[in-house]
Amino acid sequence: MSDPKLIALLDTVIPPGADQPGAGAAGLAARVLDDAAGTPLAAGLDAVLAALPQNFVGSGSADREARLRAVAATDPAAMDAVVNLVYTAYYTDPGVLVSIEALTGYHAGPPQPQGYDLTPFDPETVIRVQLLDPIWRETS
Amino acid sequence: MSSVVTAPSVEVVVIGGGAAGAAFAWRLATAGHEVLCLEQGGWVPPETSPSLSPEWERARQRTHHPNPNVRRHRWDYPIDESDTDIAPLLYNAVGGSTILWGAHFPRLRPSDFRVRSQDGVGDDWPIDYDDLNPYFALNDEMMGVSGLAGDPGNPQRTPRGFGPLPLGDAASRIARAYDEMGRHWWPVDAAILSAEHDGRHGCNMCGPCDLGCPRGARASTDLTYWPKALAAGARLQTEARACRVLSVRGRVTGVEYVTGDGALVHQPADTVVLAGNGLGTARLLLLSATNWCPDGLANSSGLVGRRLMHHPTAMVTGVFPDRVDGFRGPFATTIVSQEYYETDRGRGFVRGFQAQTIRSDGPLGTALGGYGRPVGWGAEHHADFLRQFGHTAGITVTSEDLPDPDNRVTLSNTLRDSSGVPSPALHYKVDANSRKILDFGIERNAEVLRQAGANDVIIAPLVRGAGFHLLGTACMGVDAGRSVVDADCRAWDAPNLLVVDGSVFPTVGAVNPTSTIQAIALRAADRYRGTALPREEVVAHV
Numbered sequence: 001m002s003d004p005k006l007i008a009l010l011d012t013v014i015p016p017g018a019d020q021p022g023a024g025a026a027g028l029a030a031r032v033l034d035d036a037a038g039t040p041l042a043a044g045l046d047a048v049l050a051a052l053p054q055n056f057v058g059s060g061s062a063d064r065e066a067r068l069r070a071v072a073a074t075d076p077a078a079m080d081a082v083v084n085l086v087y088t089a090y091y092t093d094p095g096v097l098v099s100i101e102a103l104t105g106y107h108a109g110p111p112q113p114q115g116y117d118l119t120p121f122d123p124e125t126v127i128r129v130q131l132l133d134p135i136w137r138e139t140s
Numbered sequence: 141m142s143s144v145v146t147a148p149s150v151e152v153v154v155i156g157g158g159a160a161g162a163a164f165a166w167r168l169a170t171a172g173h174e175v176l177c178l179e180q181g182g183w184v185p186p187e188t189s190p191s192l193s194p195e196w197e198r199a200r201q202r203t204h205h206p207n208p209n210v211r212r213h214r215w216d217y218p219i220d221e222s223d224t225d226i227a228p229l230l231y232n233a234v235g236g237s238t239i240l241w242g243a244h245f246p247r248l249r250p251s252d253f254r255v256r257s258q259d260g261v262g263d264d265w266p267i268d269y270d271d272l273n274p275y276f277a278l279n280d281e282m283m284g285v286s287g288l289a290g291d292p293g294n295p296q297r298t299p300r301g302f303g304p305l306p307l308g309d310a311a312s313r314i315a316r317a318y319d320e321m322g323r324h325w326w327p328v329d330a331a332i333l334s335a336e337h338d339g340r341h342g343c344n345m346c347g348p349c350d351l352g353c354p355r356g357a358r359a360s361t362d363l364t365y366w367p368k369a370l371a372a373g374a375r376l377q378t379e380a381r382a383c384r385v386l387s388v389r390g391r392v393t394g395v396e397y398v399t400g401d402g403a404l405v406h407q408p409a410d411t412v413v414l415a416g417n418g419l420g421t422a423r424l425l426l427l428s429a430t431n432w433c434p435d436g437l438a439n440s441s442g443l444v445g446r447r448l449m450h451h452p453t454a455m456v457t458g459v460f461p462d463r464v465d466g467f468r469g470p471f472a473t474t475i476v477s478q479e480y481y482e483t484d485r486g487r488g489f490v491r492g493f494q495a496q497t498i499r500s501d502g503p504l505g506t507a508l509g510g511y512g513r514p515v516g517w518g519a520e521h522h523a524d525f526l527r528q529f530g531h532t533a534g535i536t537v538t539s540e541d542l543p544d545p546d547n548r549v550t551l552s553n554t555l556r557d558s559s560g561v562p563s564p565a566l567h568y569k570v571d572a573n574s575r576k577i578l579d580f581g582i583e584r585n586a587e588v589l590r591q592a593g594a595n596d597v598i599i600a601p602l603v604r605g606a607g608f609h610l611l612g613t614a615c616m617g618v619d620a621g622r623s624v625v626d627a628d629c630r631a632w633d634a635p636n637l638l639v640v641d642g643s644v645f646p647t648v649g650a651v652n653p654t655s656t657i658q659a660i661a662l663r664a665a666d667r668y669r670g671t672a673l674p675r676e677e678v679v680a681h682v
Contacts, residue, residue, distance in 0.1 A: 017522035035202070065518045083517055084201070084508065091504035092198040100503055104530055106467070111502075112191040112354050115344030116468035118306035121327060123288075125312070128319050132292040135324055137251040137258065137482055139268065 002029035005049055008057045012064045013086040020099050028089040036085055044081025051075065149408035150176045152668075153395050154415055155382045155424065157181075158236015159654050160641040160661040161415030162361035162369060163279065167665035169374035177374065178397050178407070180381035181215035181233035183362060189352035196351060197504035204351055206231065206240050207605065215379070217557035219419070220565035226450045226607040228419055228566060234378060235362035237417070237608065240350050241654070242472025243331040243358045244496060245285055247276050248656045249294060251482060252649035255542075259483045259490045261573075262542050262647040266618045266627035267663075269295065274673035275659035280329075282368075283359040283658070284337055287329035293478040302334040305343060310464035310533030310592075311474035311497045317592035323479045328496070330473035331359035331654075345469045347499070358470065380405070383561045385412050385428040385437055385637065392437070392637045398559045411668070413638040415661065418448060418610035421643045422549040423564040425614065438614070438631035438639075443624050445550055445613050447543035449648045452570045453606040454537040454578040455511040456585040458594030463530045466500030474499065480584060481650060489576040491540035494650045495585050500532045511536065512600045535589065536603075537581030539574045540650040541611075549613050570602060578602065609653050614643035628667035629660065640664045 010032065011024030036042040051071040056064060072079035090096055097108035107114070152168060154161045157179035165175045190199035201210075206229035208216035215232040231240045250269040255262040277298055287300035304327035307315065318325040332349070333356075335342045340356035340363065349358045356363050370376060379400030386394045386406070394408035414421045422445040428437035436444045477495040480487075500506065506529045507515045515524045547568045555563035570578075578601065586597045617623025620632035625644055631637040640661040642653050649656075666672045 013517045014521050015519060020522055061519065069518070083514060086517075087507040087514070088198055088201050088504060091502075091507050092195060094194065097194075097503065100529070103526065104463075106503070106530065110190075110192055110194050110196050111346035111348060111467075112189065113344075115346040118308055118345050118469050121288075121304040121306055125307070125315060126288065126290070126326070129325055130290050130292065132324060134292050135478065135482065136249050136294055139250040139254045139258065140270070 004057045005052060006032070008064060009049065009052065009068070009082070010086055012061070012068050013083065014090050015061055019103055021096065023086050023090045026090065026093055026096060028086070028093060031089040032085045035088060041081040041085055044078035045085060047075055047078040048082050144404045144406065146406040147408070149394070149410070150174050151409070152176070152411045152413060153178060153407055153409040154413040155395065156236065156415035156417070156420065156641065157234045157361070157366070157376060158415065158417070159238050159361055160657050161236070162365035163282070163658045164413060164415060164640050164661040164665045165374045166365045166369035166372065167662050168668065169369050169372035171669055175374040176407070177376045178380040178382050178395065179234050179376060179378050182378040184233045184235065184239050184352065186352055186354045186356055186363070189354045191346055191348050191351045192354055196348060197502050200348065200351060201504070201508070204240065206350065206608070208232065214558070218555045218563045220552040220555050220563055224566040224568040225570050225602065225604065226452065226568055227605050228607045228610060229605065230417060230419065230608070230610065234366060234376065235360040238360040238654070239352060239362070241608070242349050243470070244472045244652045245283070245329040245331040245655050246476065246494070246651040247294065248649040248651060249481065252647060255491070255647045261490050263617065265646050266616055270675040272656065272659040272663060273675060275662040276655060278662055278673070279655060279658045283331045283364050284333045284340065285329050286332055286334040288327050291326040293324050293326055293481070300329065302337070305330055305332060305334050305473055306345065306469060307474050308464070308466065308469045308499060310460070310466050310499065313464070313592040314497050314533065314535070314588060315475055317588050318477060321588065321591055323477060325475050325477045328473050328476050330470065332470055332473060333357045343470060347467050347469060347471055347502070349470045349472065381557070381559060382424055383427060383559060385424060387428065387430060387433070387437055387634060389432040390634060392634050402559070411636045411638065413640055415641045417641050418613040418643045419549055419564050419566070421639055421641055422613035423551065426551050427561065433633065438624050438633045438637060440633050441621055441624060443545070443615060443622070446545040446548045447612040447615055448547040448549055448566065448568055448610070449541040449543060449612040449645065450568065450607050451609045451648065451650060452539045452541055452574045452578060453511070453603045454582050455534055455600035455603050456537065456582055456589060457512040457532050457534040457598040458589030458592060459528055459596040459598065460531050460533070460593055461595050464533055465530050466533050467502050467530065469499050471499045471501070472496070480581065487580055489573050489580065491542070491573070491577065492650060493540065493577050493581045494538045495581065496536045496538060498534045498536060500530070500534070503529060506532070510534070511603045511606065513598050535585040537578055537585060538650050539577040539581065541574055541648055542571060543612055543615070543647060544571060609642065609648065611642040611645045611648045611653060614639045615646045616644040617646060629664040638664055638668065
């Protein structure tokens, strides 16, 4: 059973968008905890959760964000750890990647083995610059 | 450590199987010398690259992070980075940091070897560009380099083995901007094959070279030098962590190392060669203190570990209104500008910088900001993410770093590796000259990005996670009182001890150092044999 405060924290860092799930709704709390376990990031997550008030869960989204920004201002390193954990869980989640693919056309799979096609280098592009005088210094 | 074993003596033992150690071992082995290399990591098969996995971006943040303190692989040792402006990035494996690098492959310029006589700062090298020129060419052939000869920013060189990599949309726009502003730019030399060669495939533009290359297109010395070195008779002992160089007054006698299963091995050798980078080599020399050298081996000058240099880096990221899809193509290798590389005292600083255009990233890399600023969290997150993802390109401002004895590697008082051996500690501050260079470079490259069409420019004034280049901690020179090794990389205090990695750089220029490191290692191998290639560049056939 995930901590409601953690889920509210995730949904405050990445709220639901028009076409994207919020980080809390995406069910990432367990993954965030797994990623944090045994790493220095865990201390940051614990510090931020401890600093949030008890009524954080029941607050509206604007109020939650304001409260979290206050915590971030007093402990930016801890908030950096939270952002790293939440972004890492969110942007490697298959469902999220599918939503990004639908929005942008970006291929949601791994970069290999298919790679990408790019237009080959055109030697015409260096016509101007190759006529410049040398800009390195002789030393002997 | 469960037992102590004494191994049969060898002629040459090389510590470190990365960029420098592999080149040195190959050069000596092909000349018939007996070479044993000790590498603390193991082999990393290219087909295990996370770029084949949906989890590839997570791997970059965790298991394949370039900082060993984050990655925490069993082959790594912890590093005390509590007193440094720039975090150390390196990899421990056969191939060393070439397993995780971007493969940008420039050479130092002639003036980089004459900083004292030309600009009155730092020190001149005891060798010059022409000494290394034939070894640059030899190394290019071994590694496989794509690029284009004819750059007015550098001395003439032989035609590159393979044509330049594609620029992509963003770099093409930035190149046009340089043209419109009358500035220098050139397609980079990249140790990435643009066509099939030597059993390796050509690049298929997947992007994350830093996660390894399952096609073998991006060079790493496990694929380039090591197969040939092993075929020539060199031996490579993996998971062998050197913990002390053994010595008597005036000469070294061998190495002690710990195996993967914890055994302590005494390896006698006629010659010991250090290739563990500016961090690992300095650590090992300091760990090797004994009665005749109580402050560390080869340290009568007091300079072992001192003069640590990085390349302080700022990141200038342009956000374009339309898509440039910078996640397509090898991230670090498009174009470079050396317009402001040489000293112009009217700018208020000495020396200069390289401006390297890099592509952008996948979704997670974009969100975390790569070398720049993370996408904001909160209500505007999705809008900010979509404004940046696929819409950015960056220019790194890579500054010269001048030697300062207070920037140094020491042994940590608090951290130890898994064998109980003290870890290295970094002590490093960016100096005022580098800060001025970075600030100047940020302004110049923000202009370029706006000229190229960016409607927003994001500035990272100093990238902490850019400590790939660990240099200068066992510098070469002509005076035993002011350097650690001579021009042939032999330690003044023990001539059968060589240092052949980036530790020997007296100064570092403002370009990625790997091609220069490898050229030095190849030359040192020849000097060990009492020979050297002619100073003019030749096309090598290997």
